[in-house]
Amino acid sequence: MTDVRLRFYNTMSRRLEGFEPIEPGRVRMYTCGPTVYDFAHIGNLRSFLFEDILRRALKFFGYDVTQVMNLTDIDDKTIREAKAAGLGIREYTDRYIEAFFEDLDTLRVERAEHYPRATDYIPQMVELVKRLEAAGHAYRSDGSIYYSISTFAEYGKLSGVRPEANLTGARVDSEEYEKEDARDFVLWKKTGEGEPSWDVEIGPGRPGWHLECSAMSIDLLGEEFDIHTGGTDNIFPHHENEIAQSEGATGRTFAHYWLHAEHLIVEGEKMAKSKGNFFTLRDLIDKGHDAVVIRYLLISVPYRQKLNFTFDGLHAAEQALERIRNTLRRLDHTPAAERSGELESAVVEEFQHEFRSALGDDLNTARALGALHTLLRQVNTALDGDGISEAARGQLRQAINEADSVLGIMPEAEGGASGDDEIQSLVDERTAARETRDFARADEIRDQLSEMGVVVEDTPHGAVWHKKN
Numbered sequence: 165m166t167d168v169r170l171r172f173y174n175t176m177s178r179r180l181e182g183f184e185p186i187e188p189g190r191v192r193m194y195t196c197g198p199t200v201y202d203f204a205h206i207g208n209l210r211s212f213l214f215e216d217i218l219r220r221a222l223k224f225f226g227y228d229v230t231q232v233m234n235l236t237d238i239d240d241k242t243i244r245e246a247k248a249a250g251l252g253i254r255e256y257t258d259r260y261i262e263a264f265f266e267d268l269d270t271l272r273v274e275r276a277e278h279y280p281r282a283t284d285y286i287p288q289m290v291e292l293v294k295r296l297e298a299a300g301h302a303y304r305s306d307g308s309i310y311y312s313i314s315t316f317a318e319y320g321k322l323s324g325v326r327p328e329a330n331l332t333g334a335r336v337d338s339e340e341y342e343k344e345d346a347r348d349f350v351l352w353k354k355t356g357e358g359e360p361s362w363d364v365e366i367g368p369g370r371p372g373w374h375l376e377c378s379a380m381s382i383d384l385l386g387e388e389f390d391i392h393t394g395g396t397d398n399i400f401p402h403h404e405n406e407i408a409q410s411e412g413a414t415g416r417t418f419a420h421y422w423l424h425a426e427h428l429i430v431e432g433e434k435m436a437k438s439k440g441n442f443f444t445l446r447d448l449i450d451k452g453h454d455a456v457v458i459r460y461l462l463i464s465v466p467y468r469q470k471l472n473f474t475f476d477g478l479h480a481a482e483q484a485l486e487r488i489r490n491t492l493r494r495l496d497h498t499p500a501a502e503r504s505g506e507l508e509s510a511v512v513e514e515f516q517h518e519f520r521s522a523l524g525d526d527l528n529t530a531r532a533l534g535a536l537h538t539l540l541r542q543v544n545t546a547l548d549g550d551g552i553s554e555a556a557r558g559q560l561r562q563a564i565n566e567a568d569s570v571l572g573i574m575p576e577a578e579g580g581a582s583g584d585d586e587i588q589s590l591v592d593e594r595t596a597a598r599e600t601r602d603f604a605r606a607d608e609i610r611d612q613l614s615e616m617g618v619v620v621e622d623t624p625h626g627a628v629w630h631k632k633n
C-alpha cells in the first residue's frame with residue numbers, strides 16, 4: 165500500500181501535483197478562518213469540513229500536522245455589528261468565537277494547533293507593514309497605507325487577475341471587491357469616528373483584512389510553508405493580496421500548495437449571508453437533523469465540486485449513514501462463525517487500498533465513501549451466508565476504524581451510543597423470554613422495539629437487529 169501517493173490540485177499551477185512537504189514527515193498549513201460577526205452558515209462549514217478532511221488525511225498518510233486557522237475579529241462587518249449591538253469588539257466577537265467552536269465540535273471537526281485572533285497580532289502586522297514600506301511596496305495616502313500592486317511583478321499569478329495598466333495607482337478601501345478591481349489595496353486603514361483604532365509606530369489606524377493572514381502565518385508557520393487553503397471566493401482578492409504582501413516582504417515562496425474548496429450552493433446560487441439563502445448548523449439541528457448526517461452530506465461530494473444543498477440530499481445522507489450503522493450493528497451482534505467463508509482478508513485489503521487511493525486522489529471523498537459502502541455490502545452478504553470469523557471481524561473493525569479516523573462518521577465516535585445499549589438489552593431480554601418459551605413477553609418486546617423503529621430478525625446465528633430505513 166505504500167505506493168499510494170497523496171496528490172492535490174494546486175490552484176497556483178492549475179494541475180494535480182504529488183505532495184512533497186518542505187520538511188519530510190511534517191506539514192505546516194494555514195487555513196483562512198471565519199469572520200466572527202455571526203454564526204457560521206453550512207456553506208462556511210463545508211469549507212471547514214474540507215480542511216478537516218485534509219488535516220485528517222495528512223495524518224492518515226503519516227504526516228505530523230501543524231495547522232493554523234485565523235479568527236477574523238476585526239473588519240468592516242465585525243465593527244458594524246458590534247456597534248449595532250452596543251458592545252466592544254472583543255466582547256462582541258467572543259460570543260461568536262465560542263459559537264464557532266461549538267459548531268466545530270458538533271461536526272466533529274478536529275481542532276487545529278493554533279487559532280490566532282487578528283487583534284492579538286497587531287505588533288506582527290505593524291512589523292510587516294514596515295517591511296513592505298522599506299521594500300518600496302507601500303505608500304501613504306489620506307491617512308491610510310496602501311499596497312502598490314504595480315511594484316509586485318507577479319501580482320495575479322494565483323487568480324489570473326492582472327492589474328490593468330491604466331488603473332495603476334487606483335485604490336480600493338473596501339476589503340472584499342470584484343475581479344474588475346485589481347487595485348492597490350489597503351494595508352493599514354485610517355479609522356472613522358468611534359471605530360477601534362491602534363496608536364502604533366506606523367500611525368493610528370486598524371489593519372486591513374488581508375494583512376492579518378500574512379502576519380499570522382509568517383509568525384506561526386514561518387515565511388515559507390506547505391499548504392494554504394480557503395474557499396474559492398478567497399482566491400481573489402484575499403489570497404492574491406496575501407501573496408503580494410508576504411512574498412513582497414520576504415522574497416520567498418509563501419505557500420507551496422494552494423487548495424480551494426468549491427461552494428455550497430442553493431438553487432444555483434452560492435450560499436451567503438448577504439443573499440439570505442443560508443442555514444446555520446443550529447437551524448438544521450433545531451429542525452431535528454443529526455449532526456453526523458450533516459457532516460456526511462457536506463463531505464460526500466469532493467471538495468472541488470459545487471455541492472447543491474437540498475433536504476432530499478440530507479435525507480439521502482441519513483439513509484446512507486443508517487445503512488452503515490445497521491451493518492456495523494449486525495457485525496457487532498452476530499455471533500462469530502467458526503471460519504469466514506465469504507469474507508476473505510483480501511476483501512479488506514482491497515478496501516484499504518481503494519480507500520487510500522481515493523484520498524490520495526485529491527481527497528476524493530465520494531470515492532472513499534463508495535469504497536466503504538462496497539465493503540459493507542460484502543459484509544452483509546457474508547453475514548447472510550456462512551458468517552464472519554472472529555479473526556476476520558477484528559481485521560474489518562480495524563480497517564473501518566482507520567478509515568473513520570478520516571471520515572469521522574461512525575457511531576463509536578458519538579460518545580456513548582446509549583440508545584443502542586437500550587435496544588440491545590431489550591433484544592437480549594426477548595431472547596431470554598423465547599428461551600423460557602414466554603412467547604407473549606417476547607412478542608410484547610418485539611412490538612416495543614418496532615415502535616422504536618427497530619426490526620429484529622431471528623437468524624441461525626441468533627437474534628440480530630437493525631433500524632428501519
Ligand code: AMP
Nearest residue numbers: 198199207208211394395427428434435
Ligand atoms: P467568512 O466567515 O465569510 O470569512 O468565510 C469563512 C470561509 O467560508 C471562507 O473560507 C469562505 O471561502 C467560505 N465560504 C463562504 N461561503 C461559502 C459557501 N457558500 N460554500 C463554501 N464555502 C464558503
Ligand code: ZN
Nearest residue numbers: 196197377402
Ligand atoms: Zn486569510
